Amino acid sequence: MSLPPLLLVFVFVGLPILIGLTFSLGFTSGPNRVVSLIGQQIHRKNHWWGTLSAYQDVIHDSRFLGDLGLTIFVTALSTILVVLLALSVALYQRLIGGRKASILVTLSIVPLFVPVVISAWAIHTFYGGDGFMRSFFSQFGINFPTLTSTPSAIVIGTVWTSLPFAILMVSSGMQAIPDALIESARDCGASGARVILNILIPLAKTPIIIATSFTAIGILGSFTIPLFLGPNQPTMLGVEISNFFGSYNRPQQSLVMAFIVFFIASGIAISYVWSNVKSARESGRL
Amino acid sequence: MKRLNLGRFAINAFIAILALFILGPIVWLALHAFTSGWTYPHLYPNGITLQWWSKVFLDSALKTAIRNSLLISPIVVLLSMVICLPAAYAAGRMNYFGRKTFMVGIFSANSFPKIGLFAAIATLYYALNLMGTIMGVIIVQLLGTIIYMTWIPAAAFAAVPKNLEEAARDAGASKFTVFRTITLRMAMPGILVAIVMSFLASFDEAQGTYLVGAPNIYTMPTEMYSLVQNYPIQVAAVFSLLLALPSVLLLGLARKHIMGGQLAEGFQLK
Numbered sequence: 001m002s003l004p005p006l007l008l009v010f011v012f013v014g015l016p017i018l019i020g021l022t023f024s025l026g027f028t029s030g031p032n033r034v035v036s037l038i039g040q041q042i043h044r045k046n047h048w049w050g051t052l053s054a055y056q057d058v059i060h061d062s063r064f065l066g067d068l069g070l071t072i073f074v075t076a077l078s079t080i081l082v083v084l085l086a087l088s089v090a091l092y093q094r095l096i097g098g099r100k101a102s103i104l105v106t107l108s109i110v111p112l113f114v115p116v117v118i119s120a121w122a123i124h125t126f127y128g129g130d131g132f133m134r135s136f137f138s139q140f141g142i143n144f145p146t147l148t149s150t151p152s153a154i155v156i157g158t159v160w161t162s163l164p165f166a167i168l169m170v171s172s173g174m175q176a177i178p179d180a181l182i183e184s185a186r187d188c189g190a191s192g193a194r195v196i197l198n199i200l201i202p203l204a205k206t207p208i209i210i211a212t213s214f215t216a217i218g219i220l221g222s223f224t225i226p227l228f229l230g231p232n233q234p235t236m237l238g239v240e241i242s243n244f245f246g247s248y249n250r251p252q253q254s255l256v257m258a259f260i261v262f263f264i265a266s267g268i269a270i271s272y273v274w275s276n277v278k279s280a281r282e283s284g285r286l
Numbered sequence: 287m288k289r290l291n292l293g294r295f296a297i298n299a300f301i302a303i304l305a306l307f308i309l310g311p312i313v314w315l316a317l318h319a320f321t322s323g324w325t326y327p328h329l330y331p332n333g334i335t336l337q338w339w340s341k342v343f344l345d346s347a348l349k350t351a352i353r354n355s356l357l358i359s360p361i362v363v364l365l366s367m368v369i370c371l372p373a374a375y376a377a378g379r380m381n382y383f384g385r386k387t388f389m390v391g392i393f394s395a396n397s398f399p400k401i402g403l404f405a406a407i408a409t410l411y412y413a414l415n416l417m418g419t420i421m422g423v424i425i426v427q428l429l430g431t432i433i434y435m436t437w438i439p440a441a442a443f444a445a446v447p448k449n450l451e452e453a454a455r456d457a458g459a460s461k462f463t464v465f466r467t468i469t470l471r472m473a474m475p476g477i478l479v480a481i482v483m484s485f486l487a488s489f490d491e492a493q494g495t496y497l498v499g500a501p502n503i504y505t506m507p508t509e510m511y512s513l514v515q516n517y518p519i520q521v522a523a524v525f526s527l528l529l530a531l532p533s534v535l536l537l538g539l540a541r542k543h544i545m546g547g548q549l550a551e552g553f554q555l556k
Contacts, residue, residue, distance in 0.1 A: 003373070005373045006388070006392075008432065012425060012429055013395040016403060016406040016410050019406065019409055020402075020405070031409050034409070035412075100297055110308050110309065112537075113486070114533065115533065116492065117490070117529070118312075118315070121514055121522060125318070125519060126310055130325070135328065168549050221398075223493050228514075238400075241402050242401050245408075251405065254402075257402070258405060261399040261402060262398045262399060265398070269394060273393075276386075277386075
């Protein structure tokens with residue numbers, strides 16, 4: 001019964017990726033014939049296993065290096081901000097609770113229900129040259145900077161869209177920790193900070209790692225947010241992959257970039273799987 | 287006492303900043319749907335009007351996009367249910383290793399950058415004559431729903447206690463009755479969350495739909511790409527409100543279960 005979705009994933013995800021991999025290595029016949037005829041700067045294989053010329057093209061492209069730097073910077077900064085925000089909201093909800101806590105959680109979930117295209121465009125206008133932030137601060141004579149089309153706007157956008165998932169994961173992890181553990185630590189004289197650092201965060205480690213890795217992978221491959229909010233150059237790799245494929249008609253280099261992003265994402269994914277395996281082993285399920 | 291006040295001030299400030307950060311952009315965009323114009327640096331619009339709404343409803347391209355979206359997304363969700371739910375049930379009943387391998391397999395497909403996948407998929411699509419067709423758009427959107435439609439229901443099925451089903455069998459219930467009245471009913475909240483998340487994933491999908499569908503088929507999100515370039519901001523605002531409507535309705539429907547941990551539960555490989 002588990003065959004249909006696996007088959008679907010294999011045909012429409014696995015197969016294209018494999019064919020794409022052979023194409024990036026310079027195999028230009030078979031299924032890659034049409035795209036090789038249309039595309040520009042195509043490298044053809046000169047060894048039995050292919051060629052790395054397209055990879056060298058990309059790695060020596062200063063444009064790519066700028067994009068890669070920005071992508072890693074945005075991914076790291078946004079992920080840290082998202083996880084810190086999720087942690088503070090979840091900890092507040094777990095330790096203090098009440099109406100204000102549920103307001104915080106509800107607020108953080110709102111982006112889940114707003115299509116990305118809309119949120120990107122809304123943030124674009126909000127922080128733009130004639131947006132609310134600039135209009136509001138100009139009432140006090142303060143010249144608020146135009147954030148739209150800068151890396152800051154990408155960070156704002158990715159934090160905005162990634163927040164709900166992280167909050168849901170971390171807060172459900174925190175809620176699962178029994179009150180008795182917190183109370184007995186308190187009774188032994190543990191301070192609030194100690195309870196957080198030595199009990200709550202270690203016990204919610206798995207959900208926190210899941211939230212972190214999913215957030216990072218999502219941001220790494222993001223497209224709409226940097227397209228609407230980022231500068232033209234450098235831009236994030238998601239946008240550049242699409243530029244190279246469409247506007248510049250260099251499909252081979254575009255795929256090479258996709259594989260580089262995939263390589264980084266795999267590293268993050270492995271940490272996610274590992275954290276799950278470890279927690280399963282600790283609780284005796286493995 | 288002083289410390290308490292400081293703490294209360296800090297949390298109120300935090301709520302205010304988070305509210306401005308999250309709601310500010312949406313409210314700002316939504317307000318534009320009812321204004322004739324807005325000149326920097328005024329905090330009030332130049333005037334109030336509903337003209338943009340009639341503009342959207344009279345524009346045939348925009349109407350087609352709305353129709354396409356409302357047609358395609360339900361099909362995608364139904365197909366996703368047919369393909370994935372039996373698998374989720376099987377996975378929920380597998381041993382730890384089998385389930386984990388299945389789910390990680392699905393997950394690894396999800397960590398390839400979507401835009402790169404869409405670039406790679408073009409080759410296959412040309413070969414299968416799917417480029418620019420409704421079927422092609424449906425498949426591209428289907429791919430984004432698989433992770434929700436397998437992971438969340440699998441966790442929900444796995445959480446149904448086995449001894450409950452066995453007790454019902456012992457009491458003489460048929461296999462089908464047990465499945466319908468116990469297994470399916472207890473897993474229902476998880477399935478509901480999966481349906482909502484899949485619908486949102488399909489309804490909001492823009493990158494793949496644009497690459498595969500344009501210039502033949504536009505859905506509401508892909509229409510937004512051209513809208514923001516070619517129309518005044520107020521039209522985009524009206525369109526955004528329309529596009530957000532189904533999501534907000536679904537929020538009301540599934541909020542309890544999503545916040546109750548069904549979503550979080552599904553993303554832990556238990």
